[in-house]
Amino acid sequence: xxxxxxLLTLLIIGLSLAVYGLGRWxxxxxxxxxxxxxxxxxxxxxxxxxxxxxxxxxxxxxxQLAQSWHGRFHLQKIDADREPDKAAQYKxxxxxxxxxxxxxxxxxxxxxxxxxxxxxxxxxxxxxMQP
Amino acid sequence: xATIRIPAPLRPYTNNQSSVxxxxxxxxxxxxxxxxxxxxxxxxxxxxEKLRSFVNLYLDKQDIAQLQGLNTPIAExxxxxxxxxIAGGAPxxxxxxxSALKVNQAFIITLLLLAFVLDTAxxxxxxxxxxxxxTAVPALSLxxxxxxHLLKPAGVVKPHVISDNPEPHRFAQGFGGVVVTLAVLxxxxxxxxxxxxxxxxxxxxxxxxxxxxxxxxxxxxYQLSRLGAPGFTRKxxx
Numbered sequence: 001x002x003x004x005x006x007l008l009t010l011l012i013i014g015l016s017l018a019v020y021g022l023g024r025w026x027x028x029x030x031x032x033x034x035x036x037x038x039x040x041x042x043x044x045x046x047x048x049x050x051x052x053x054x055x056x057x058x059x060x061x062x063x064q065l066a067q068s069w070h071g072r073f074h075l076q077k078i079d080a081d082r083e084p085d086k087a088a089q090y091k092x093x094x095x096x097x098x099x100x101x102x103x104x105x106x107x108x109x110x111x112x113x114x115x116x117x118x119x120x121x122x123x124x125x126x127x128x129m130q131p
Numbered sequence: 132x133a134t135i136r137i138p139a140p141l142r143p144y145t146n147n148q149s150s151v152x153x154x155x156x157x158x159x160x161x162x163x164x165x166x167x168x169x170x171x172x173x174x175x176x177x178x179x180e181k182l183r184s185f186v187n188l189y190l191d192k193q194d195i196a197q198l199q200g201l202n203t204p205i206a207e208x209x210x211x212x213x214x215x216x217i218a219g220g221a222p223x224x225x226x227x228x229x230s231a232l233k234v235n236q237a238f239i240i241t242l243l244l245l246a247f248v249l250d251t252a253x254x255x256x257x258x259x260x261x262x263x264x265x266t267a268v269p270a271l272s273l274x275x276x277x278x279x280h281l282l283k284p285a286g287v288v289k290p291h292v293i294s295d296n297p298e299p300h301r302f303a304q305g306f307g308g309v310v311v312t313l314a315v316l317x318x319x320x321x322x323x324x325x326x327x328x329x330x331x332x333x334x335x336x337x338x339x340x341x342x343x344x345x346x347x348x349x350x351x352x353y354q355l356s357r358l359g360a361p362g363f364t365r366k367x368x369x
Contacts, residue, residue: 005248012331016338051353051367053227053295054344060174067179094345113344 024110027091031099031107042073042127044120045090045099049081052095054114062098065117069131073124102127133209135165141213143228143290144172146283150210158188159201161211171289176213187214227295230288231275235265235304236341238274243311243334247327252318255330259315262308266301296365303340303348307333 046062048055059077066075080087080095090099090107100109100123109123121131136150145151151168155161162182166173176186188195189212195203205211239258246254265272282288310333318326340346355363 001250002248005250009244009248016335053293053367054229057291057293064174094343096344113342 024112028107028110031090031110040103042103042124042129043101043105044073044075045101046075046077047080047087047090047092047095047097047099048077049079049095051081055096058096058098058114061115061117061120065120068117069121069124069129072129072131100124100127132207133161133205133211135161135211135213138213140226140292141172141175143226143292144175145169153211155205157201157205158190158195158203158211161205162201188212189214225294225296226292227297227300229291229293229295230283231278231290232300233341234278234282234288235272235274236337238277239307240334240337240341243330247330250323252315252326255311255318256315259308259311262304262311266305266308269297269301296367298365299349299352300346302352302363303346306348306351307337 044062044065046058048058062075066073078086078090080092090097094112096114098109098111098115098120099107100120102108108127111119111123124131132152132154134150135153137145137148139149142149146169151165153161153164153168155164162176166176176183182188182201190198190203190205190209195201239262242258243255246252246258261273265275269275278288283290310329314326314329314333316326317323317329336347352363352365353367356366
């Protein structure tokens with residue numbers, strides 16, 4: 001009985017991770033189809049709002065990242081309360097959310113919730129950027 | 132040796148010490164020693180190499196900006212005060228240690244899953260009791276006390292204090308405690324499917340908070356606050 005419950009637990013956790021991963025992949029695919037205009041450098045979109053408790057911390061991580069990368073990417077903040085259309089365009093459902101667009105405007109990574117600067121740095125490196 | 136007095140908002144990064152003994156013959160050397168002792172404090176005082184603009188330093192009641200700045204000499208027995216300045220409105224004094232919340236959520240998830248695997252309603256009842264007691268008397272929150280007295284001092288988990296209202300998080304925990312209590316009653320009443328389904332609901336919501344940073348209970352709290360529900364008085368900190 002315990003083994004069955006353990007397997008069921010692992011199955012539920014596995015399915016949840018799979019659904020999350022699939023949802024994130026589909027979110028990225030949908031964003032890829034509606035690519036933003038090309039820019040001369042990658043853009044890190046950062047969705048926030050005044051009521052989001054973790055957003056000031058996310059802003060600090062992003063500022064530190066921008067400074068250590070010496071402006072090699074463009075950082076764009078979008079206030080989800082003041083620009084709900086833009087948040088809807090990117091299908092943002094939780095805050096903070098960060099989306100990395102490459103220089104062609106194609107979404108390459110998406111992060112839900114507070115994301116540390118080292119993870120964002122890794123994502124920048126996967127699109128060929130160097131600090 | 133000199134002493135640096137730590138303001139309350141920064142004490143979570145100095146193991147709650149209100150003053151720290153430092154070595155160094157200048158303000159800059161003293162701060163460097165402080166950062167060496169408590170590396171988590173560094174990003175809150177400095178923006179790269181520069182002192183953050185809202186951080187004021189007073190040496191024996193004199194602003195160091197009116198002395199020699201960071202090069203101001205410090206003598207044996209001097210006291211350096213760190214005073215955050217207030218500009219255009221008071222910064223929020225309401226703080227929540229996100230790490231304490233996450234440790235709490237991790238314990239709840241782990242123990243409830245263990246209760247399910249072992250088919251032990253008593254373990255779920257224990258978790259419900261801890262959640263409800265922690266809601267009623269936050270100082271008695273068992274899992275947060277483990278974080279405060281074991282994990283944080285041991286450096287296993289670093290504090291992460293942000294401006295936030297504690298009340299929505301207490302509400303979320305309390306609501307979760309009520310649901311787990313209901314689950315336990317169902318289990319004891321011979322309804323294992325619904326009992327464990329409610330346990331899994333709480334596990335799912337706690338996981339949503341722990342891994343994606345979305346607090347469903349906090350969301351409900353703020354909606355009730357917007358509607359003017361009695362007792363739900365806190366608004367989101369802006």
